Amino acid sequence: MTTMTAQATTEAVGLDAVTKTYGAVRALDGITWAVPRGGFTAVMGPSGSGKSTFLHCASGLDRPTEGTVRVGGVDLGPLAEAKRTRLRRERIGFVFQAFNLIPSMDVEQNITLPLRLGGTEADPAWLAEVIGRVGLADRRTHRPSELSGGQQQRAALARALITRPEVVFADEPTGALDPRTARGVLRMLREAADLTGQTIVLVTHDPMAAAWADSVVFLSRGRIVDELAAPTASAVMARWETL
Numbered sequence: 001m002t003t004m005t006a007q008a009t010t011e012a013v014g015l016d017a018v019t020k021t022y023g024a025v026r027a028l029d030g031i032t033w034a035v036p037r038g039g040f041t042a043v044m045g046p047s048g049s050g051k052s053t054f055l056h057c058a059s060g061l062d063r064p065t066e067g068t069v070r071v072g073g074v075d076l077g078p079l080a081e082a083k084r085t086r087l088r089r090e091r092i093g094f095v096f097q098a099f100n101l102i103p104s105m106d107v108e109q110n111i112t113l114p115l116r117l118g119g120t121e122a123d124p125a126w127l128a129e130v131i132g133r134v135g136l137a138d139r140r141t142h143r144p145s146e147l148s149g150g151q152q153q154r155a156a157l158a159r160a161l162i163t164r165p166e167v168v169f170a171d172e173p174t175g176a177l178d179p180r181t182a183r184g185v186l187r188m189l190r191e192a193a194d195l196t197g198q199t200i201v202l203v204t205h206d207p208m209a210a211a212w213a214d215s216v217v218f219l220s221r222g223r224i225v226d227e228l229a230a231p232t233a234s235a236v237m238a239r240w241e242t243l
């Protein structure tokens, strides 16, 4: 138990020998990694290297084929579906690569959905701040189909932040954004780590985005092949060339 407590204080999420297979495809091939609490980590790797699968397993959205995932020191393996869902709702925010907004709900309803699912309501001041920070104050009553791709992505980000989760997983949240809006989103993630001690895990293909993180983890064929601390865009690019 002492080990468990020690881990829980330094790691926000821990993976031990995690594999995920889809038939013959080994999407994750033995990932062992402690995501540092309050840190901002970027995950990079070629298309198909397992980044989304990694996020889905680390966040409890999906179960690994083998291995252990801990969130805040809690082993997700033995948890029944309902408990796992609750832990995820209370502690984790997730920005999906494909947004996953509910088409029939407007922006504000989409953003506040995780709160309503948990039986609470949005604090109006916090809701206004989150919506303002993602630049959607004048789109509150629009449906996803009435938004641009970048606006949908920002709504998905707001939805992940509204519950002030301990850990935010974001799967390419700047992929569809113009450089200035992308910077705004990255600054929000950076501040979530610096000001409120939230743990950020960001999947990105963009070396400039990765440079906002404290460290970059490189995935290749379902394995962690390198980690780069205090990344700069040029150092990330140089490492990327050798993947």
Ligand SMILES: Nc1ncnc2c1ncn2[C@@H]1O[C@H](COP(=O)(O)OP(=O)(O)OP(=O)(O)O)[C@@H](O)[C@H]1O
Pocket (backbone or CB within 6 Å): 022, 025, 026, 027, 045, 046, 047, 048, 049, 050, 051, 052, 053, 054, 097
């Ligand atoms: N549900 C699934 N069924 C079968 N194979 C899958 C499934 N999900 C992922 N895979 C396979 O697992 C591997 C890793 O996929 P993953 O989506 O994690 O890659 P990624 O690194 O996120 O790629 P991208 O940068 O294109 O988003 C790929 O080879 C993919 O085809």
Ligand SMILES: [Mg+2]
Pocket (backbone or CB within 6 Å): 051, 052, 053, 097, 171
């Ligand atoms: Mg992906």
